[in-house]
Amino acid sequence: MTTTATSRTAPPTTATDAADPSAATGTPSPSWPEHPTTAEGWLERAQEVSDLLALDAVERDRANESPFQEVALLKAAGLVTLLGPPEFGGGGQTWETAYTVVRTIARGDGSIGQLLGYHYLWFWTAELVGTDEQRAAFARSATEGTWLIGGAVNPRDDDLTVADEGDELVFNGRKSFSTGGVVSDVTILEGVLQGTDDHVFTAVPTDQEGIVFAGDWDNLGQRLTESGSVRITDVRAPWSDALGYVDKTFHGSVYATLNVPAIQLVFANFYLGIAEGALERATAYTREKTRPWPFGGDDKDSADQEWYILEGYGRLQSTLWADASLIDRTGAAISEILHAPREQLTERRRGEIAVQVAASKLRIVEDGLEVTSRIFELTGARASANSVGLDIYWRNLRTHSLHDPLPYKKREVGEYALAGRVPEPTWYT
Structure with a gap:
């Protein structure tokens, strides 16, 4: 895939940078020089992160600020690339381990557990829907880029409209929920191709003019999940990034x-x-x-x-x-x-x-x-x-x-x- 994304300006990308006592974790983060090599090692890593998040989960929930530092902590610990191929720097773990990691993080902070769990699903989107070439390309880009992936895919809303403009697709519409929001590097979009009943999934960089988050997530709980509404306006993606499509025809299973x-x-x-x-x-x-x-x-x-x-x-x-x-x-x-x-x-x-x-x-x-x-x-x-x-x-x-x-x-x-x-x-x- 040709999707590229750059880190947002706010989040640091190392454990040392994430160690802001006034921000996410309240105490300095440990240094993680390398990834674990076993499922047990990853679960221990997740527990360390969970313990840090638990220290001030209540205070951060009350402050209700975008969790840039918390995402930086997940990245520094290597958890966002848990499912990624080892040859590209990923953890090479199974979904069985990923589910337990999500649970472990949620013990310390339910909001961050949700963010990570949704990320794992969106990380796997190309595996679920894409062609063999798209699957390999997406896994490499997401792993090497240590992306945190969000998604504007709320089935209760009207679908985004997708226009075919030659070599490109153009997405427009609004979703009332979009977990990941401004802290994500990449957003999964889903819509219906105009004139058809065909659904299209693709991944686009979050930081662009056509994606505007309203910042209106102010609910009773899960307050740090960036799950508010989003407006999609003329967001373009090449047809080659339409997951599962070959010559504009979907091949699914x-x-x-x-x-x-x-x-x-x-x-x-x-x-x-x-x-x-x-x-x-x-x-x-x-x-x-x-x-x-x-x-x-x-x-x-x-x-x-x-x-x-x-x-x-x-x-x-x-x-x-x-x-x-x-x-x-x-x-x-x-x-x-x-x-x-x-x-x-x-x-x-x-x-x-x-x-x-x-x-x-x-x-x-x-x-x-x-x-x-x-x-x-x-x-x-x-x-x-x-x-x-x-x-x-x-x-x-x-x-x-x-x-x-x-x-x-x-x-x-x-x-x-x-x-x-x-x-x-x-x-x-």
Whole structure:
């Protein structure tokens, strides 16, 4: 592909530059001279980044500023190129590892976990839709350029219009959501070719006059995801960058429809990370600050001896362990087919994976909302202080879990359980 992108002016590109105590992480970043060589090493790296992000996640959420420094930290740690080919400087890891990395980052900061998870999906767009030549070119450019990739692809809005002007395509329109926004280096655009029903995906540099972000993302949670609206005006891309097109004709496959279950499992993983982060923060608070109840007739010396607190945390922890097991199993299954030859995937197998993803998502949404709410009962009244910041977890999970109605996920699983039917590919299944 011919897409090129330059870094925006604000973000630094090394761990040393990212170590601004007044900005993203509150403490100096560690120096990472080289990439890990194993999945375990990458997960350790992700945990280090997550720990840094957790230090002032609440303060940064309240400030609600564009996360340039946070993205610089992801780049410095090598996490944005986790899926990239090693020969171009990438981590060469699988989607199974990428999902766990997203979850780990979300424990420290749900917004940054979402940014990274969406980036992984957009990084894989050429793999899903592109020709062999486009796949290789995009992987090299994105990896060598350490791009952070965003996307103006919101199916609930009208599609962008795409005009054919000889050797170029011209995109116009508006999207009410566009995760990645001004902190991205490249934006994935999707629209419908005028006069046809054909959809076109391409990648363009974010920093150009024709892409204008409104800066209007001011929601309850996930406040640092740059998910506001965007106006696309006369943005041009060569036909050679239209993913999957040869001589202006699209050549697709069932594999191309994995974009939806792949991103839906990204959701499940950063939901789980948010819930795990809430439980970790709550148990620490209980150990350090929660006082035992002195009027129960069976007084305890400390809160960690209270039977109802022990019972409560036992229930929440066992629930999240069960959810993690389901989500990990689903991640291993979809990772296998994402890395297998594209022509091997059948419609039936794709549908079965989509059902597993739906089951994973519905479980962690319901269980995660319970965890992020019930922790207040186990930490006590003083834990509701804004300075403690336990509210961030519920706000983050509640906000993004409204992405698409959960009852439809339950219906997908129910139809499979009762009749063996798998969902037809749509923008949400």
